[in-house]
Amino acid sequence: MSGWLTPEVAGQLADGLVVTVALTVLTTISSLALGIGVGAARVSGGRMTRRAAGAFVEVFRNVPALIQIIFWAFAFPSAFPTGIRATLFFDNPVVAAAESVTGLSLPYYAFAACLGLTLNTGAHLAELFRAGAGTVARSQVDAARLLGAGPREVQWSIVVPGAVRGAFPAITTRLIHNMKNTALASFVAVPELFQTVQASITQTFRAVELLALAAAVYLGLAAAMGLALQRADVWLHRGRDRVAPS
Amino acid sequence: MSRQADFLAEILPDLLFGFPGQRPGGLVLSVVLAVVGVGGGLAVGVAVGSALDARARALRLAAEAYVTVFRGIPLVLLLLFVHAVIGSGRLPGLHTTALGSAFVALILYSSSYQADIIRTGLRSVPAGIVDWARLMGSTRWQVYRAVKLPYSLRVMQPALTGQGITLFKDSSVVVIIGVAELTTSARIALGGDVGNAPFWVATYLTVGLLYFAVAFGLSRLGLAGERRWRVRGRIDMVAVAE
Numbered sequence: 001m002s003g004w005l006t007p008e009v010a011g012q013l014a015d016g017l018v019v020t021v022a023l024t025v026l027t028t029i030s031s032l033a034l035g036i037g038v039g040a041a042r043v044s045g046g047r048m049t050r051r052a053a054g055a056f057v058e059v060f061r062n063v064p065a066l067i068q069i070i071f072w073a074f075a076f077p078s079a080f081p082t083g084i085r086a087t088l089f090f091d092n093p094v095v096a097a098a099e100s101v102t103g104l105s106l107p108y109y110a111f112a113a114c115l116g117l118t119l120n121t122g123a124h125l126a127e128l129f130r131a132g133a134g135t136v137a138r139s140q141v142d143a144a145r146l147l148g149a150g151p152r153e154v155q156w157s158i159v160v161p162g163a164v165r166g167a168f169p170a171i172t173t174r175l176i177h178n179m180k181n182t183a184l185a186s187f188v189a190v191p192e193l194f195q196t197v198q199a200s201i202t203q204t205f206r207a208v209e210l211l212a213l214a215a216a217v218y219l220g221l222a223a224a225m226g227l228a229l230q231r232a233d234v235w236l237h238r239g240r241d242r243v244a245p246s
Numbered sequence: 247m248s249r250q251a252d253f254l255a256e257i258l259p260d261l262l263f264g265f266p267g268q269r270p271g272g273l274v275l276s277v278v279l280a281v282v283g284v285g286g287g288l289a290v291g292v293a294v295g296s297a298l299d300a301r302a303r304a305l306r307l308a309a310e311a312y313v314t315v316f317r318g319i320p321l322v323l324l325l326l327f328v329h330a331v332i333g334s335g336r337l338p339g340l341h342t343t344a345l346g347s348a349f350v351a352l353i354l355y356s357s358s359y360q361a362d363i364i365r366t367g368l369r370s371v372p373a374g375i376v377d378w379a380r381l382m383g384s385t386r387w388q389v390y391r392a393v394k395l396p397y398s399l400r401v402m403q404p405a406l407t408g409q410g411i412t413l414f415k416d417s418s419v420v421v422i423i424g425v426a427e428l429t430t431s432a433r434i435a436l437g438g439d440v441g442n443a444p445f446w447v448a449t450y451l452t453v454g455l456l457y458f459a460v461a462f463g464l465s466r467l468g469l470a471g472e473r474r475w476r477v478r479g480r481i482d483m484v485a486v487a488e
Contacts, residue, residue: 059458064429070450074446075447078443181320183322183323186322187421208336211327219318219319
C-alpha cells in the first residue's frame with residue numbers, strides 16, 4: 001500500500017511543505033502590512049492618496065494572482081536586455097546570499113511569487129479593512145478627539161485597531177485563501193509542496209494517492225491557520241465585550 | 247515599439263477567442279468556464295447550503311464535510327486531482343476531456359463557497375416571516391421553497407456576484423491541465439521561443455488588462471444590480487410579510 005511513499009518521496013514532500021509554510025508566513029505578514037497601510041490610506045488619506053489607494057486595490061484585486069505571479073517572475077525580468085537581466089535577477093551577491101540562506105536554486109522566482117501574492121492579498125485585505133473601519137463607532141473617535149488625541153493618534157490607536165478587529169473574520173478567510181494560493185508559486189518553479197507533489201508524480205505515477213495526501217496536508221494547514229487566527233481574534237478582543245457598538 | 251504592437255495585434259484574436267480551429271478559447275472560454283462553474287455550482291450549492299441548515303444532523307455533518315474539504319484545498323490541486331480521477335480513464339466507462347474535468351472541478355470548488363453563502367442567507371430570514379407563512383398553513387417544504395430560498399438568494403446576491411467574479415479570475419489555474427482559455431492561450435502564444443522574450447511584458451499586461459476589464463466591469467454591474475434589487479426586494483418581502 002505504502003510502496004509509493006518511499007523515504008525519498010516523503011523527504012521531497014517535507015521539503016516542499018517547509019517552503020509552503022515559509023511562503024505562507026512571509027506573505028501573511030507582508031500582506032497584512034500592505035493591506036493595513038493601503039486600507040488606512042484609503043480611509044483617511046487626502047483626496048489624491050485615497051484615489052491612488054483605491055486604484056491600487058481595484059487593479060491588484062481584479063487581476064488573477066496567477067497572472068501577477070507569472071508577470072513578476074517571467075515577464076518583468078525579460079523587459080531587461082539579456083546581459084543586465086542575468087546580473088540583476090539571477091547572478092549577484094544578494095542573490096547568492098539569498099541562495100545560501102534559503103537553499104533555493106533560483107531565489108528570484110520565490111521573491112517574485114511572494115511579491116505577486118502580497119500585492120494580490122494586500123489589495124483584498126485593504127478592501128476588508130475599509131469595511132472594518134466602517135464598524136468603528138463614530139462616538140469612540142469623537143471621544144478620543146475630545147480627550148485631546150491628535151488625528152494621527154486617533155488613526156493608529158483607534159481606527160486601525162478597530163478596523164482590524166471588525167474585519168478579522170473576513171481577514172482570516174482571506175489569509176487562508178492566501179495560504180492556498182501559495183500553490184501557484186509552483187508555476188514559477190518554486191519548490192513548494194504542490195510543486196514537489198507534481199515532481200513526485202512524474203517519478204512514481206501515483207497521481208491520485210499523492211494528490212490526496214497533498215489535499216490532506218493543505219486541509220491540515222487550513223485548519224491550523226483557522227485555529228491560530230481564531231486565537232488572534234480572541235486576543236484582539238481581549239477586555240472587550242462582543243456587543244456591537246450602537 | 248511597433249514590433250510590440252505588431253506582436254500584440256497578431257495574438258489578440260487568439261487571446262480573445264482562442265486559436266483558429268480550437269474556438270471557443272481564450273477569454274471567451276474563461277467566461278464560459280466561470281459561467282458553467284457558477285451555474286452548476288449554484289445548483290449544487292443550493293442543495294448543500296440547504297443541507298447545512300437542515301434539521302437532520304447527519305445531513306448537516308455531510309454538508310459541513312463537503313464545504314470544509316472543497317474550500318480547504320487549492321483549486322489548482324483539485325483540478326489536477328479531478329483530472330487524475332475522471333480524465334485518465336481509471337474509472338470504467340468514464341473518461342472526460344481536460345475541459346470536462348475543468349467543469350467538474352470548478353463546480354465542486356464554486357459550490358462549496360456558494361453553499362456557505364446560501365446557508366448565511368437562509369439563517370438571515372427573519373423568523374417572523376417564516377412563522378407567518380407556517381401559520382398560514384404552509385408546509386415546511388413550501389416555506390423553504392417559496393419564502394426562505396428566494397429570500398436568501400436575494401439578500402446574498404452581492405456575495406454571490408462577488409464569488410462569481412472570483413471564480414472567473416481563479417479559472418486561470420486550469421492552465422495546469424491545458425484547457426486553452428486566456429492564460430493558457432497567452433502561454434501558447436509566447437511559446438518556448440527565446441525570440442519572444444521582449445513580448446512577455448506586453449502580453450501579460452494585456453492578459454491582466456483583459457481579466458481586469460471583465461472582473462471590474464462585472465463588479466460594477468453587480469453594484470448597479472444590487473441597488474435596483476434592494477428596493478424591489480424590500481417591497482416584495484414586505485408583501486410576503488403582510
